[in-house]
Structures are given as C-alpha cells and as structure tokens.
Amino acid sequence: MPAVLDDVSAEILDLKKQLGATILAHYYQDGEVQALADITGDSLKLAREATKVDSPVIVFCGVLFMAETAKMLNPSKTVLLPDLAAGCSLVDACPADKLERYQEKLRINGRKFQTVCYINSSAKVKALSDWVVTSGNAEDIVRNKVPAGYEILFVPDKHLGRYLQEVTGREMILWDGSCMVHEVFSVGDLLKMRRRHPGAKTIAHPECPQNILELSDFVGGTEAMLKYLGGFGRPTEFLVATEPNMLWQFQRRFPQHTYLPVPGITCACNNCPHMARNTLEKIRDCMVNREPEIRWQPEFDRAKDVLARSLLNPPATAPVQPAGD
Numbered sequence: 001m002p003a004v005l006d007d008v009s010a011e012i013l014d015l016k017k018q019l020g021a022t023i024l025a026h027y028y029q030d031g032e033v034q035a036l037a038d039i040t041g042d043s044l045k046l047a048r049e050a051t052k053v054d055s056p057v058i059v060f061c062g063v064l065f066m067a068e069t070a071k072m073l074n075p076s077k078t079v080l081l082p083d084l085a086a087g088c089s090l091v092d093a094c095p096a097d098k099l100e101r102y103q104e105k106l107r108i109n110g111r112k113f114q115t116v117c118y119i120n121s122s123a124k125v126k127a128l129s130d131w132v133v134t135s136g137n138a139e140d141i142v143r144n145k146v147p148a149g150y151e152i153l154f155v156p157d158k159h160l161g162r163y164l165q166e167v168t169g170r171e172m173i174l175w176d177g178s179c180m181v182h183e184v185f186s187v188g189d190l191l192k193m194r195r196r197h198p199g200a201k202t203i204a205h206p207e208c209p210q211n212i213l214e215l216s217d218f219v220g221g222t223e224a225m226l227k228y229l230g231g232f233g234r235p236t237e238f239l240v241a242t243e244p245n246m247l248w249q250f251q252r253r254f255p256q257h258t259y260l261p262v263p264g265i266t267c268a269c270n271n272c273p274h275m276a277r278n279t280l281e282k283i284r285d286c287m288v289n290r291e292p293e294i295r296w297q298p299e300f301d302r303a304k305d306v307l308a309r310s311l312l313n314p315p316a317t318a319p320v321q322p323a324g325d
C-alpha cells in the first residue's frame with residue numbers, strides 16, 4: 001500500500017468498507033491497482049481464493065473470464081468487474097459454436113478424446129470441456145486426470161498446449177489460439193539482451209512461442225516464477241518474457257534483483273490492453289454503481305461443475321512448472 005493515497009484510492013478503500021467488499025487483482029494489473037487489493041494472484045490462485053472470501057461483494061480486477069470464474073465458484077456473491085469489455089485474445093480465438101462443430105467432427109470420425117480447455121476461455125467453452133486447467137495445474141490434469149487411451153483436444157492456447165505435449169509426452173490436438181501479449185516477444189531483442197547481460201537468467205511464461213521458451217533458463221507461470229526467484233539469494237539480473245506488470249510484484253517481493261522486460265516486436269512494452277481497462281476510476285465507479293455485475297448465465301450451470309472438479313480438488317502430485325496467467 002502506498003504511504004500517501006491519492007483521492008481515488010482513498011475513495012475505493014472507503015467504499016470497500018461500506019460495501020463489505022474484497023478486492024481481488026491479477027498480477028497483470030497496474031501496480032497501483034495491485035497495491036489496493038486484498039488478494040493478488042494468478043488465475044488459479046484467484047479462483048481458489050475467491051471461494052474463501054466471506055464478504056458479500058467481490059471486486060474482480062482482471063478480465064471477464066476470471067470474473068465469471070469467481071461468480072461460478074461463488075454463486076451467491078455479487079461479483080463486480082470494473083470494465084465488462086476487458087476480454088482476452090485467447091477467449092476470442094475459440095468461439096463455442098466452432099468448438100462444438102469440431103468436437104462433433106472428431107466423434108463422427110471415431111476419435112476417442114477428452115477436451116481440456118485453458119481457463120482463458122468463455123463459460124460456454126468450459127461447459128463443452130471435460131477439464132479446465134490453468135498453467136498451475138495443467139501438467140497434473142494432463143498427466144493424472146485424463147485417462148490413458150484418450151486423445152486430448154487442447155483449447156485454445158497452442159503454445160501452452162505444445163509445451164504440455166513436450167513435458168508430459170501426451171499427444172494433443174491443438175487449437176490455433178494464442179495470447180496477443182505473449183505471442184509477440186522479439187527473439188532478436190532477447191538475443192541482444194542476452195549478449196548485453198551475459199550473467200542474466202531468462203524467464204518466460206509458457207504462453208510464449210517455442211523460440212522464446214528455447215532461449216529461457218526457466219519456463220513457468222506467474223506463481224512458479226515467484227517461487228523460482230525466491231531461490232536466488234544473491235542479487236541477480238532477470239530478463240522477463242511475460243506481461244510487464246508482473247515486474248511490480250517481482251520488485252515488491254524480491255527487491256534485491258534487477259528485472260529487465262523483454263520487449264515486443266512492435267513496441268517497447270507488451271502490456272495487456274484488456275487488463276489495462278481496469279483503471280482506479282472504473283474500480284471506484286463500479287463500487288458506487290454496483291455495476292457492471294457478473295450475472296448468472298445458463299452455461300454457468302455445467303461450466304461450474306467442470307471448474308470445481310478441475311481447480312478445487314487438490315492435485316494428485318505437486319505441480320512442477322508452470323504456474324501462471
């Protein structure tokens with residue numbers, strides 16, 4: 001929390017008391033938003049923490065699929081999202097009707113498969129799936145929950161899917177989706193940075209393409225990255241290929257290290273434009289108006305069961321890596 005609060009931040013904290021609200025913020029939110037939150041985390045941590053919140057109102061500072069997940073796991077609570085237009089390029093890459101037609105085609109062709117969807121998907125896609133994974137539990141689900149003898153249709157992130165194929169050895173049919181942020185890190189710039197900082201460690205999120213992961217010393221989601229950094233006692237330089245707001249959280253927890261963001265192909269910053277929609281003003285306004293609110297949709301009925309059995313049961317084995325977005 002900053003020592004001196006600006007007016008809007010002070011208003012938000014007042015409103016929080018009045019409403020009895022809990023503020024959850026994703027690690028990809030601006031530092032000023034994360035500083036106001038009661039809980040910060042990646043998708044998996046926030047989904048799990050949302051089930052433990054005892055206040056009647058959750059203000060979710062993240063994107064739509066995350067707020068929907070919080071609602072599905074907390075049907076009786078009011079879940080507010082500061083900007084309903086905060087979407088995700090992975091969600092957009094996999095429309096439910098297209099997935100349903102593809103699944104039907106596989107069945108007609110006699111393929112025996114289960115559908116595993118990344119949490120970055122719509123509620124309708126979750127309802128069409130057998131499992132929902134985050135980068136934190138994906139390896140466990142693929143290794144231990146999808147029965148042997150079944151192919152895996154993995155949607156929508158082809159990079160995470162390819163990475164999971166590599167670490168688990170399971171054959172997958174990969175959907176052609178990607179994250180607009182992690183897709184565009186510049187390999188050329190990363191190579192230049194590695195030359196300029198020969199002692200630095202490169203860490204990358206598994207949503208990045210293979211050419212970035214191959215150059216990395218560590219691949220893992222956000223929670224796994226934090227754990228990895230915690231293992232370095234001496235000040236170390238890190239080249240970081242993930243959403244740059246994550247650096248705020250790194251700096252807060254491990255200020256002894258230096259973090260250098262890997263730039264994107266087209267511009268120096270790779271901020272997620274969807275996460276950036278949640279400004280302090282919009283957070284205040286959604287608490288004043290109690291809108292936009294995530295309301296129950298018919299597809300939530302089935303999606304919530306898939307979510308609960310995928311995310312809330314403890315993993316059979318501790319997730320190794322990754323653990324993230």
Ligand code: SF4
Binds near residue numbers: 063087088090272325
């Ligand atoms: S960073 Fe990528 S995966 Fe995460 S919300 Fe933004 S577009 Fe979606």
